[in-house]
Amino acid sequence: MQNILKVKNPAHVAIHTLLIVGGFFMLFPFVWMISTSFKGDDEILTTSKEIVLLPDVARPDFLNSQEDRDRIERRAERQRLWDKEQEKPAAERDKKVRAPFKWYDNYVYAWKAQPFYRFFLNTLFVTITVTAVSLFFASLAAYAFAFFNFPFKDLAFMLMLGTMMLPQQALLIPNYIFLSKLGWINTYLSLIVPWLASAYSVFFLRQFFKQLPKDLFEAATIDGCTRFQFYYMVVLPLSKPPMVTLGIFSFLANWNSFVWPLIVTNDTNLRVIQVGLSYFSSEAGTRWGPLMAASTMTILPLVIMYFLAQKQFVESQATTGMKE
Amino acid sequence: MANKRNKDWSAYLYLMPVIVILVIFHVLPIFYSLAVSFYEWDLIGSPEFVGASNYLRLADDPMFYKSLWNTVYYAAISVPMSIFFSMLIAMLLNNPISAIGIYRTVYFIPVITSINAVAIVWNFIYHPDFGLLNKILDIFSIDPQTWLQDPFWAMPCIIFMSVWKGLGHNVIIFLAGLQNIPKHLYEAARIDGASRWQQFRHITWPLLSPTTFFVFTISTIGSFQVFSQVYMMTPRGGPLKSTMVIVYYLYRKAFEQFEFGYALAIAFTLFMIIFACTLFNKLYLEKKVHYS
Numbered sequence: 009m010q011n012i013l014k015v016k017n018p019a020h021v022a023i024h025t026l027l028i029v030g031g032f033f034m035l036f037p038f039v040w041m042i043s044t045s046f047k048g049d050d051e052i053l054t055t056s057k058e059i060v061l062l063p064d065v066a067r068p069d070f071l072n073s074q075e076d077r078d079r080i081e082r083r084a085e086r087q088r089l090w091d092k093e094q095e096k097p098a099a100e101r102d103k104k105v106r107a108p109f110k111w112y113d114n115y116v117y118a119w120k121a122q123p124f125y126r127f128f129l130n131t132l133f134v135t136i137t138v139t140a141v142s143l144f145f146a147s148l149a150a151y152a153f154a155f156f157n158f159p160f161k162d163l164a165f166m167l168m169l170g171t172m173m174l175p176q177q178a179l180l181i182p183n184y185i186f187l188s189k190l191g192w193i194n195t196y197l198s199l200i201v202p203w204l205a206s207a208y209s210v211f212f213l214r215q216f217f218k219q220l221p222k223d224l225f226e227a228a229t230i231d232g233c234t235r236f237q238f239y240y241m242v243v244l245p246l247s248k249p250p251m252v253t254l255g256i257f258s259f260l261a262n263w264n265s266f267v268w269p270l271i272v273t274n275d276t277n278l279r280v281i282q283v284g285l286s287y288f289s290s291e292a293g294t295r296w297g298p299l300m301a302a303s304t305m306t307i308l309p310l311v312i313m314y315f316l317a318q319k320q321f322v323e324s325q326a327t328t329g330m331k332e
Numbered sequence: 333m334a335n336k337r338n339k340d341w342s343a344y345l346y347l348m349p350v351i352v353i354l355v356i357f358h359v360l361p362i363f364y365s366l367a368v369s370f371y372e373w374d375l376i377g378s379p380e381f382v383g384a385s386n387y388l389r390l391a392d393d394p395m396f397y398k399s400l401w402n403t404v405y406y407a408a409i410s411v412p413m414s415i416f417f418s419m420l421i422a423m424l425l426n427n428p429i430s431a432i433g434i435y436r437t438v439y440f441i442p443v444i445t446s447i448n449a450v451a452i453v454w455n456f457i458y459h460p461d462f463g464l465l466n467k468i469l470d471i472f473s474i475d476p477q478t479w480l481q482d483p484f485w486a487m488p489c490i491i492f493m494s495v496w497k498g499l500g501h502n503v504i505i506f507l508a509g510l511q512n513i514p515k516h517l518y519e520a521a522r523i524d525g526a527s528r529w530q531q532f533r534h535i536t537w538p539l540l541s542p543t544t545f546f547v548f549t550i551s552t553i554g555s556f557q558v559f560s561q562v563y564m565m566t567p568r569g570g571p572l573k574s575t576m577v578i579v580y581y582l583y584r585k586a587f588e589q590f591e592f593g594y595a596l597a598i599a600f601t602l603f604m605i606i607f608a609c610t611l612f613n614k615l616y617l618e619k620k621v622h623y624s
Contacts, residue, residue, distance in 0.1 A: 149350040158343035171358040173606040178599030182361035205353035264446035303449035
């Protein structure tokens with residue numbers, strides 16, 4: 009805290025202020041999402057104009073307004089009715105009496121509605137495979153584009169960029185027909201193989217490779233270094249920063265991919281997390297509490313993984329500027 | 333020498349894995365689609381050759397022009413807005429200030445989240461009765477709006493959410509670009525008495541141009557293909573079709589009305605528009621890009 013308050017440069021105060029205001033905009037939707045995921049319908053569906061950040065379970069008494077106290081009273085009443093109902097033998101209970109809201113109910117509801125753990129495992133497997141292999145392929149291609157002169161180079165490059173420009177929705181129909189002829193529908197192959205090549209990754213790495221000194225390449229090849237040796241021993245070690253950045257982008261893109269898995273799989277055992285979420289979303293309709301709980305569960309593993317990879321990622325950013 | 337190098341086919345060994353997969357799953361389907369765009373086909377019956385009539389019908393379809401206009405509106409606002417804010421934030425983060433790691437993480441969090449989950453959250457924020465946005469506006473005594481149900485506001489709402497979602501991605505790319513600019517250039521400029529604006533205009537802007545070119549190209553292509561958030565936030569094209577973007581129109585024709593030939597004709601027209609834009613970028617704008 010001392011460190012933050014002791015400002016050496018007055019311009020930094022302005023910088024911090026701007027960054028904090030911006031950061032608030034970035035984060036608040038998630039704060040709201042998590043907060044809502046712990047609220048009951050009676051808390052969410054209120055026309056009160058007050059912004060209530062904390063759900064009832066986390067609110068100290070002195071913050072409660074009259075409306076809150078009424079709601080808590082109604083919940084206590086529901087609890088009494090429920091308890092009374094539970095005393096009866098199971099057969100005689102009135103089905104209309106619902107259990108009162110508990111703070112984790114939204115999560116339980118979402119977790120039971122779809123087999124989310126299976127979706128997580130599927131997504132993890134597909135994502136890791138695609139990321140690792142596609143990064144290797146892309147770096148080879150980008151190396152060729154950045155360092156070699158070869159026939160039809162510009163044409164090949166433009167064609168490759170061209171593949172990014174056709175909307176995925178237009179590729180779905182022919183690809184679906186092709187994959188079903190191969191017998192790949194409802195297999196992991198259909199989720200993995202088409203995405204092992206990424207024009208985006210090639211373009212991204214080419215931009216970085218082009219900034220590596222070309223003299224080094226000329227000198228090394230004259231000294232008898234083969235091209236693959238140069239790629240393996242010089243280019244790859246130098247491009248760890250962009251590779252890590254790209255690896256994270258690729259991981260995220262694959263974790264979050266939705267339309268493709270929706271079309272090429274319909275087996276629940278192969279379903280990935282985004283498809284699961286959308287099924288749940290149409291099932292839950294406007295039940296905002298469980299929807300926010302499911303969204304939180306989908307987002308959380310990514311955030312955790314991002315924090316774990318953070319050190320690598322930041323180091324990669326830091327070293328990008330070092331080499332000259 | 334140059335001539336000899338030009339016969340160097342072995343480079344294609346390095347390109348092979350990428351090329352094979354792109355050709356099979358991304359290029360051949362394009363030709364297949366191109367062929368189908370000259371047919372009338374509902375995927376069940378046998379396709380019927382209709383020549384260019386899908387394209388002629390397109391030239392006459394007011395909904396196509398509306399969706400094209402909506403897409404251009406989306407791209408024209410979201411791309412410059414995203415580049416402006418992400419470059420600004422990247423330049424702020426490129427200072428030796430404390431807590432830099434925290435800021436970096438915070439700005440990147442929307443990027444790592446899925447568009448599906450985030451669209452659900454923003455649907456709730458924009459909700460006319462229970463939404464956070466109207467509650468915030470109430471503090472400033474601004475009347476509640478119906479946002480996604482309002483023909484005027486629906487598209488700005490989607491643009492705002494999209495820029496928010498994609499900002500961190502561009503920030504990271506700009507930051508990597510900024511850190512490649514040698515620090516001694518700024519020191520020299522400061523010694524010569526250059527103002528902050530002059531430093532930006534004559535050092536940052538030109539040396540950042542490869543990065544800006546990359547971000548501009550990718551964002552433009554991406555924004556012409558905007559789909560998921562429109563699909564999740566404004567089903568059926570929004571109020572008065574105000575968020576009917578071109579890919580959504582294509583999706584609707586293909587998967588709701590089963591006019592595959594017509595849908596693929598739309599896809600190709602869009603493809604040619606994007607391709608023309610990118611070619612223009614590559615041939616014209618890249619001339620202004622400064623590669624070190």
